[in-house]
Amino acid sequence: MANLPLRKGGPAARIAVIPGDGIGKEVIPEAVKVLQSVAAQPRRPLEFVEFDWGADRYLRDGVSLPEDAVAMLRDEFDAILFGALGDPRVPSNQHAADILLGLRSKLDLYVNARPVELLQDRFTPLRDRSERDIRMIVFRENTEGLYVGVGGFFKKGTPDEIAVQEDVNSRKGVERIIRYAFEYARQNGLKRVCMSDKSNAMTFAHDLWQRVFKQLRPQYPEIESRHLYIDALAMEMVRDPSQFDVIVTCNLFGDIVSDLGAQLAGGLGLAPSGNIHPGQTSLFEPVHGSAPNIAGKGIANPLGSVLASAMLLDFLGWKSEADAVRSGVKAALRDNYLTPDLGGDKRAVEVGDWLANFVAKAVSAKAKVSP
Numbered sequence: 001m002a003n004l005p006l007r008k009g010g011p012a013a014r015i016a017v018i019p020g021d022g023i024g025k026e027v028i029p030e031a032v033k034v035l036q037s038v039a040a041q042p043r044r045p046l047e048f049v050e051f052d053w054g055a056d057r058y059l060r061d062g063v064s065l066p067e068d069a070v071a072m073l074r075d076e077f078d079a080i081l082f083g084a085l086g087d088p089r090v091p092s093n094q095h096a097a098d099i100l101l102g103l104r105s106k107l108d109l110y111v112n113a114r115p116v117e118l119l120q121d122r123f124t125p126l127r128d129r130s131e132r133d134i135r136m137i138v139f140r141e142n143t144e145g146l147y148v149g150v151g152g153f154f155k156k157g158t159p160d161e162i163a164v165q166e167d168v169n170s171r172k173g174v175e176r177i178i179r180y181a182f183e184y185a186r187q188n189g190l191k192r193v194c195m196s197d198k199s200n201a202m203t204f205a206h207d208l209w210q211r212v213f214k215q216l217r218p219q220y221p222e223i224e225s226r227h228l229y230i231d232a233l234a235m236e237m238v239r240d241p242s243q244f245d246v247i248v249t250c251n252l253f254g255d256i257v258s259d260l261g262a263q264l265a266g267g268l269g270l271a272p273s274g275n276i277h278p279g280q281t282s283l284f285e286p287v288h289g290s291a292p293n294i295a296g297k298g299i300a301n302p303l304g305s306v307l308a309s310a311m312l313l314d315f316l317g318w319k320s321e322a323d324a325v326r327s328g329v330k331a332a333l334r335d336n337y338l339t340p341d342l343g344g345d346k347r348a349v350e351v352g353d354w355l356a357n358f359v360a361k362a363v364s365a366k367a368k369v370s371p
């Protein structure tokens with residue numbers, strides 16, 4: 001993962017930690033442990049404040065996202081490290097909608113950045129593909145589209161029922177995510193941007209995506225920009241992933257193709273993501289959910305959360321520390337120091353301890369070289 005625009009780039013940072021539900025409570029402490037290795041350096045103070053928002057609190061006192069939470073996070077924190085939400089005791093998933101979708105929309109985190117990076121050849125299910133071939137980033141529009149919750153039922157529960165869900169696309173919303181993708185490519189020396197939509201069938205909403213894309217492309221003449229319909233994109237990502245550097249698409253399609261990408265790069269346990277508003281408090285999380293089927297067993301893979309914390313460090317402008325965390329993850333993959341989902345026999349806590357130790361050594365060696 002390359003540079004992301006910075007929040008403050010200052011020497012100290014405050015991190016809000018929201019482990020959430022299920023395995024979120026098992027993997028986030030491991031990511032914090034790794035970040036604490038970074039914070040042990042005098043130049044890199046990090047302060048962590050944990051919040052217990054999730055199913056337990058919601059069931060206990062009815063609070064999902066407290067009223068003052070958004071203003072507090074925006075004003076008092078640089079970034080948020082988030083686990084996952086979802087609990088079988090809350091079948092409506094109301095608390096998850098309030099907290100995660102609430103934060104994405106109220107903090108206006110319009111960029112969902114999902115790197116798809118194969119860290120070791122043996123983890124891709126594709127034959128004859130290597131780390132060189134699978135190295136892209138998906139930018140998913142994160143505040144609009146089919147996820148805004150505009151819609152309704154008519155004659156619900158009857159044989160004549162109608163359900164409507166509106167796809168909301170604003171010019172401002174479409175323009176800022178496509179521009180972000182181009183700017184990211186430019187800043188990181190990436191040569192190819194692919195915009196994907198379904199404008200052949202969604203002739204209003206995605207016509208807007210087409211027009212905005214055509215308007216912006218000439219401003220980035222050094223970048224080879226192309227368009228693919230979303231169905232073709234899904235096919236091409238599997239047929240030849242090496243053709244992509246940057247993909248930009250709408251909320252729903254980005255949700256789907258980034259999971260496809262996660263699988264190409266070794267599965268959900270390894271996939272990180274950032275929910276970003278450049279220059280403002282942003283949220284970093286693993287792509288996976290709360291995995292109730294393995295929660296409480298201590299075997300959840302913490303690497304997605306650890307890689308999300310590397311993205312958080314990128315966001316703070318602490319590039320060499322972010323690289324040290326990614327090197328640690330690569331080393332764990334190389335040495336098979338892994339949880340069972342990746343074929344290892346370690347527990348989440350053991351992987352976290354090993355990585356924290358690796359990162360502590362890497363950052364202190366670096367500090368000795370460049371005081």
Ligand SMILES: NC(=O)c1ccc[n+]([C@@H]2O[C@H](COP(=O)([O-])OP(=O)(O)OC[C@H]3O[C@@H](n4cnc5c(N)ncnc54)[C@H](O)[C@@H]3O)[C@@H](O)[C@H]2O)c1
Nearest residue numbers: 084085086087268269288289290291292293294300301341
């Ligand atoms: N961002 C989020 O908070 C988020 C994202 C997706 C799903 N969810 C919620 O999570 C709950 C479970 O959803 P799901 O089962 O569809 O998806 P999931 O990602 O929780 O699990 C899918 C499968 O992958 C496995 N898995 C996921 N993460 C893993 C990890 N770190 N290590 C090892 N194995 C891992 C699980 O055991 C399961 O078999 C639901 O309530 C859903 O709404 C939340």
